[in-house]
Amino acid sequence: xxxxxxxxxxxxxxxxxxxxxxxxxxxxxxxxxxxxxxxxxxxxxxxxxxxxxxxxxxxxxxxxxxxxxxxxxxxxxxxxxxxxxxxxxxxxxxxxxxxxxxxxxxxxxxxxxxxxxxxxxxxxxxxxxxxxxxxxxxxxxxxxxxxxxxxxxxxxxxxxxxxxxxxxxxxxxxxxxxxxxxxxxxxxxxxxxxxxxxxxxxxxxxxxxxxxxxxxxxxxxxxxxxxxxxxxxx
Amino acid sequence: xxxxxxxxxxxxxxxxxxxxxxxxxxxxxxxxxxxxxxxxxxxxxxxxxxxxxxxxxxxxxxxxxxxxxxxxxxxxxxxxxxxxxxxxxxxxxxxxxxxxxxxxxxxxxxxxxxxxxxxxxxxxxxxxxxxxxxxxxxxxxxxxxxxxxxxxxxxxxxxxxxxxxxxxxxxxxxxxxxxxxxxxxxxxxxxxxxxxxxxxxxxxxxxxxxxxxxxxxxxxxxxxxxxxxxxxxx
DNA sequence: GAGTCAATAAAAATGCATTTTTTATGTCTA
DNA sequence: TAGACATAAAAAATGCATTTTTATTGACTC
Numbered sequence: 131x132x133x134x135x136x137x138x139x140x141x142x143x144x145x146x147x148x149x150x151x152x153x154x155x156x157x158x159x160x161x162x163x164x165x166x167x168x169x170x171x172x173x174x175x176x177x178x179x180x181x182x183x184x185x186x187x188x189x190x191x192x193x194x195x196x197x198x199x200x201x202x203x204x205x206x207x208x209x210x211x212x213x214x215x216x217x218x219x220x221x222x223x224x225x226x227x228x229x230x231x232x233x234x235x236x237x238x239x240x241x242x243x244x245x246x247x248x249x250x251x252x253x254x255x256x257x258x259x260x261x262x263x264x265x266x267x268x269x270x271x272x273x274x275x276x277x278x279x280x281x282x283x284x285x286x287x288x289x290x291x292x293x294x295x296x297x298x299x300x301x302x303x304x305x306x307x308x309x310x311x312x313x314x315x316x317x318x319x320x321x322x323x324x325x326x327x328x329x330x331x332x333x334x335x336x337x338x339x340x341x342x343x344x345x346x347x348x349x350x351x352x353x354x355x356x357x358x359x360x361x362x363x364x
Numbered sequence: 365x366x367x368x369x370x371x372x373x374x375x376x377x378x379x380x381x382x383x384x385x386x387x388x389x390x391x392x393x394x395x396x397x398x399x400x401x402x403x404x405x406x407x408x409x410x411x412x413x414x415x416x417x418x419x420x421x422x423x424x425x426x427x428x429x430x431x432x433x434x435x436x437x438x439x440x441x442x443x444x445x446x447x448x449x450x451x452x453x454x455x456x457x458x459x460x461x462x463x464x465x466x467x468x469x470x471x472x473x474x475x476x477x478x479x480x481x482x483x484x485x486x487x488x489x490x491x492x493x494x495x496x497x498x499x500x501x502x503x504x505x506x507x508x509x510x511x512x513x514x515x516x517x518x519x520x521x522x523x524x525x526x527x528x529x530x531x532x533x534x535x536x537x538x539x540x541x542x543x544x545x546x547x548x549x550x551x552x553x554x555x556x557x558x559x560x561x562x563x564x565x566x567x568x569x570x571x572x573x574x575x576x577x578x579x580x581x582x583x584x585x586x587x588x589x590x591x592x593x594x595x596x597x598x
Numbered sequence: 599g600a601g602t603c604a605a606t607a608a609a610a611a612t613g614c615a616t617t618t619t620t621t622a623t624g625t626c627t628a
Numbered sequence: 629t630a631g632a633c634a635t636a637a638a639a640a641a642t643g644c645a646t647t648t649t650t651a652t653t654g655a656c657t658c
Contacts, residue, residue, distance in 0.1 A: 188422030216516040282450040
């Protein structure tokens with residue numbers, strides 16, 4: 131239609147777009163995702179939307195309700211806690227494996243990724259560059275575990291990172307993770323390159339725990355909970 | 365259409381059916397899955413098939429090829445090795461967590477699951493009851509890790525188990541895993557209930573390694589490789 | 599006023615006809 | 629014979645009209 135259909139299918143286009151909107155918190159938790167409405171606004175048929183939503187549901191990025199359509203996934207503190215905890219467990223595992231397979235190329239990739247991250251993370255530029263920072267942040271963490279030797283592990287970590295990203299966007303606390311993350315990321319990189327697995331895992335867990343706690347606290351506040359309330363669909 | 369549409373959608377029906385066919389090796393690796401053909405044979409429209417295949421692709425149970433349809437997933441020895449290795453890693457992790465959260469109900473569930481498994485696994489009945497045995501086998505292993513406290517971990521383990529199941533079905537070595545598994549499962553259960561995490565993890569890894577090696581050896585044989593060859597789709 | 603029940607509106611699910619893209623076939627040329 | 633090109637056939641992708649299901653509204657009963 132509009133610009134480049136090159137190579138991609140309508141359904142994939144909708145999938146990509148919806149995916150990003152969900153991750154960046156464009157939909158409130160449990161908000162209904164009306165198929166026809168999306169089809170209209172994207173200028174495609176309903177089947178493409180259906181297919182896109184089905185894929186997203188399989189990745190747990192939307193909730194499917196048989197014969198009742200789809201909703202943005204719910205959010206809750208217990209959910210967040212098990213998500214964050216699982217992330218620590220699985221990513222630690224991947225980091226350990228990655229460190230066991232240490233190679234020069236891997237180390238270099240980490241250094242480069244950190245370099246890019248710190249460039250985008252400078253205090254001044256930071257405000258405008260949230261999407262960029264986010265991309266580099268993801269890339270840095272992925273570089274750490276990239277050598278784990280299992281595309282399954284990488285995929286699991288990605289999935290958990292996506293889920294966390296959504297929580298972070300919806301809750302609006304990304305500023306914090308970016309701000310003081312700077313020093314922490316350097317420390318994390320150094321301990322990983324240093325080769326002490328136990329210490330490295332501890333550093334990673336500590337790093338993620340900051341966000342875990344920050345969001346936990348936010349969940350205690352009334353105001354925040356109010357922003358989450360939406361017409362629930364059983 | 366035919367019997368009970370009760371509650372489920374056409375797409376889900378196709379999804380369930382295709383899923384089982386893929387898991388039980390009805391399709392050769394990399395075999396093309398023609399949308400219209402499936403739609404015809406299932407007596408549904410092509411959209412339902414599309415949706416089902418899209419979901420399965422998101423779970424890595426079929427391969428999607430943009431604008432070229434879908435194929436049954438490829439199989440290869442490296443793929444099998446990383447799959448089996450990842451399974452050991454992730455399921456060990458889940459087992460550890462599960463044992464850390466030990467409860468009476470959990471222990472009882474394991475005992476019951478083992479009981480059912482051993483009943484179906486008796487040498488005489490065994491030949492007829494492969495689907496039953498398979499179900500109970502899955503259930504037993506799931507019982508071990510059920511207490512890990514993370515639905516994410518459980519889901520990851522399920523996904524890996526599905527993938528392994530396909531390899532085992534296609535390769536036809538399930539007889540073996542069932543045969544000598546009997547004693548091994550008892551030993552595994554006992555060491556888990558005993559509470560020594562290190563030993564339990566070792567037992568689990570040893571258990572899965574048997575299958576890993578058996579399939580690795582099979583991959584060395586010419587005859588087996590021949591059964592896998594099919595018109596490849598890039 | 600709470601609870602049924604029917605009627606209506608809204609939304610999801612579905613099938614099919616059409617369009618678009620890919621794949622296969624065959625002819626011609628260098 | 630290998631490659632380029634055109635043509636035909638097959639398959640995937642798409643939109644829309646229709647069917648089916650769910651959600652809403654409001655009258656009616658106890």
